[in-house]
Amino acid sequence: MKSFALLSAVVALATASPFAYPRQPLCNANAEACNTKYSNISYIGTHNSAFVGDRDDPRVNQEQSVTQQLDAGIRFLQAQTHKDVWGTLSMCHTDCWLMDAGSLEDYLSTVKKWMDDNPDALITMLLGNGDNVDVDEFADAFDRANLKHYAFIPPTSPEKLEMEDWPTLGEMIGDGTRLVMFLDYGADETKVPYIMPEFKYFFETPFSTDDLDQCKIDRPSEATADGRMYIVNHVLSEEITDDLIIPNEDAISDTNAATGPGSIGAHVKLCREAHGRTPNFVLVDYFNRGEWLPAQQAMNDFI
Numbered sequence: 001m002k003s004f005a006l007l008s009a010v011v012a013l014a015t016a017s018p019f020a021y022p023r024q025p026l027c028n029a030n031a032e033a034c035n036t037k038y039s040n041i042s043y044i045g046t047h048n049s050a051f052v053g054d055r056d057d058p059r060v061n062q063e064q065s066v067t068q069q070l071d072a073g074i075r076f077l078q079a080q081t082h083k084d085v086w087g088t089l090s091m092c093h094t095d096c097w098l099m100d101a102g103s104l105e106d107y108l109s110t111v112k113k114w115m116d117d118n119p120d121a122l123i124t125m126l127l128g129n130g131d132n133v134d135v136d137e138f139a140d141a142f143d144r145a146n147l148k149h150y151a152f153i154p155p156t157s158p159e160k161l162e163m164e165d166w167p168t169l170g171e172m173i174g175d176g177t178r179l180v181m182f183l184d185y186g187a188d189e190t191k192v193p194y195i196m197p198e199f200k201y202f203f204e205t206p207f208s209t210d211d212l213d214q215c216k217i218d219r220p221s222e223a224t225a226d227g228r229m230y231i232v233n234h235v236l237s238e239e240i241t242d243d244l245i246i247p248n249e250d251a252i253s254d255t256n257a258a259t260g261p262g263s264i265g266a267h268v269k270l271c272r273e274a275h276g277r278t279p280n281f282v283l284v285d286y287f288n289r290g291e292w293l294p295a296q297q298a299m300n301d302f303i
């Protein structure tokens with residue numbers, strides 16, 4: 001009996017995460033969020049977070065850097081990856097010749113450094129795997145950026161963690177596993193358990209659309225809203241030519257407003273009516289223009 005207790009103590013010590021943090025009083029700057037399940041909270045996210053530059057440049061989607069986005073309070077980062085000509089997994093817009101915003105490793109290192117400095121923050125990241133690269137290459141970049149230890153692994157992995165079984169933000173932050181990582185295509189949780197397949201957990205509304213007056217399920221095709229969290233692409237695009245679709249910059253103050261026609265609030269209301277609950281994530285371009293924070297607060301007014 002005694003030796004059993006001793007043995008369990010040793011086992012407990014050995015398995016305790018060396019990265020466990022003292023319980024934080026705030027979770028993403030909000031005390032109530034600590035008691036809210038991850039699957040029940042809503043965040044505005046930055047669409048193409050890595051493509052930062054001058055607003056006149058049609059290739060960019062954001063004016064402020066990833067660090068500035070996080071400093072401002074953004075907690076959902078979306079970005080796309082492609083291989084550059086040297087074979088490095090990089091933050092490229094459609095193709096690396098069009099826009100190359102640096103390696104995935106550098107992008108992840110930026111996030112890692114910011115997370116080190118902000119122990120109450122829980123970040124969700126959604127990466128696009130445009131070139132269908134093996135998930136091991138993503139894992140290598142996470143290793144090199146030393147970001148892996150922050151990544152959340154569902155206790156049920158590789159089986160799905162059902163929506164109602166997600167831990168609270170307080171539990172996740174307390175465990176030090178406060179990066180929740182999804183890949184659109186090519187995840188394999190039997191190989192890399194902390195990179196979750198987006199569409200196992202979420203559905204998404206259409207992207208690159210000029211019609212935000214809908215909340216259709218675009219991907220996965222044939223999916224229903226049951227059992228999945230969801231991401232709303234609140235990004236208004238305009239078609240310049242058949243294959244050139246760019247952010248509709250002229251409409252941005254209406255698009256990113258908290259209320260009014262075409263706003264974040266109007267889209268969220270439509271989605272609530274369509275699917276019976278608030279979106280988990282809403283992606284926007286040029287997040288710094290408009291009223292993303294009041295819009296985010298309104299989505300979480302139940303807590």
Ligand SMILES: *[C@@H]1O[C@H](CO)[C@@H](O)[C@H](O)[C@H]1NC(C)=O
Pocket residue numbers: 039040041042276277278279280302
């Ligand atoms: C969270 O729960 C509240 C209260 O039940 C609900 O109104 C809201 O839609 C939920 N949000 C999400 C993202 O599931």
